[in-house]
Amino acid sequence: MNVNLFAGMGSHQSARSETNTWFSPPAILDALGGADSFDLDPCSHVDRPWPTAREHYVQEDNGLILPWFGRVWLNPPYSIALITKFLGRMAAHDRGVALIFARTETDPFHRFVWGAASGLLFLRGRLNFHRPDGSRAEANGGAPSVLIAYGMEDRDILAAAPIDGAFVPLRFNVSMLMSALTPTWREALDGFFAGRRGEAVSLAELYRAFADHPKTRANQHWRDKLRQVLQRGRFERVDKGLWKRVPA
Structure with a gap:
């Protein structure tokens, strides 16, 4: 992004830099599924050295x-207003x-990250950004960075991403909580x-x-699962469609 206009990422680079336009390391995008896995980058630049999404x-x-x-x-402009x-x-x-x-104390972070995001990955060290020709800057960005997931799918992608850092989950979906709180089949x-x-019970019952x-709410094939557990567990079929538990 062009920080003459946006006061963005590059404004934290060395004042001796010959460019004011900087781009995120491509390895970050690759670790999150690649540019093709993103549908839109709403803060791109016409001189980008590589795509960051399918549409920019x-x-x-x-x-x-x-x-x-x-x-x-x-990867938004970093002026506080924008x-x-x-x-x-x-x-x-x-x-x-x-x-x-990772300006965790700022008002935008409190309003739109802590209170809205699904997960955070605080990156180890400081990133070195890239110039419009794709070359990597010698100086790092000047501050620690954080990747922020929005939505449960991206929280899970971020948690599993091969990126060095510390992951912090912020929200849990209902199915995860129910899996933790409900018993096994x-x-x-x-x-x-x-x-x-000790009474025998019919499948219909x-x-x-x-x-x-x-257990059934997240599994449309729960009847199949129930029969599978009956066949493999401490249960015995005493007649067609009729089951009882075998004493331990």
Whole structure:
């Protein structure tokens, strides 16, 4: 981005630099799935040395007023006014990854990162950015950086990315929490049969009993799973469609 206009990333580079336009290291994008995995970069530059998404908005387009879509890669201008607007737009869009300096005490960080993002990856060391010709700057960016995930899918991508740093989850989806709080299928069936005191139970009755169980909500094939656990667990088929638990 051009920091004469945006006061962005390059403004933190050495004052002796011969350019004011700097680009994120391509290895960061590659570790997040590559440029083709992002649908839009709303803060791109016409002189970019490589793509950062399938579609790019440059300064003349004004990415703040154009529609955002799909998975977004956001490396916003770093003036406090513009970063507030772009991070606010990113929080509302809630899908993609942003790269900014780790100014955790600032108002934009509190409003649109701590209160809106799904995960953070604080990078080890300081990044060296690249010039428009693709060459790597000798000096680092001058401050620590953080990758910010918005949406659960990008939180999981960021958590698994081969990037050196410390990952901090900020939100958990319902399925993750339910998986942690609910028993396994075998435990759930054990508990059900324990209440039947050795009686045989029909599959139809099991289906009715588990129709609203938390284990079934995230699995449309839960009936198949239930039968599979019956066949492999401490259970015995005593007749067609009729099962009982084998005593330990």
